[in-house]
Amino acid sequence: MIQVSQQAKEKLLLLIKEEGQGNEVFIRVGVNSGGCSGLSYDLKIDKQKTEDDKLFEDNGVKIVVNKKSFFYLIGTTLEYSGGLNGKGFVFNNPNASRTCGCGESFAV
Helix, strand or coil: CCEECHHHHHHHHHHHHHCCCCCCCEEEEEEEECCCCCEEEEEEEECCCCCCEEEEEECCEEEEEEHHHHHHHCCCEEEEECCCCCCEEEEECCCCCEECCCCCEEEC
16 A cells, blocks of 8 residues: 655645546556666556556545556655755655665665
């Protein structure tokens, strides 16, 4: 399961509203090959769910993860950082053995 912090929830709901999306949308979280540590995170708003997707809801946010990415993301908390050092979503992944300096890629 993936957890969503309160700050990430507020930002995600704002982004969904800004894009004019309705109630039938969810946040798709995935893992792709690439990045300086080997794997990179993917986060987007989506409307279509496939047979290979797992659907979760945490803190009022619907999250979809494909089965391949799910095992890399178990126990991850999605947070949002808006401080002086940068803005953006941050994945706090207990499965990552190392991450790159920017936090956008990881290795297990």
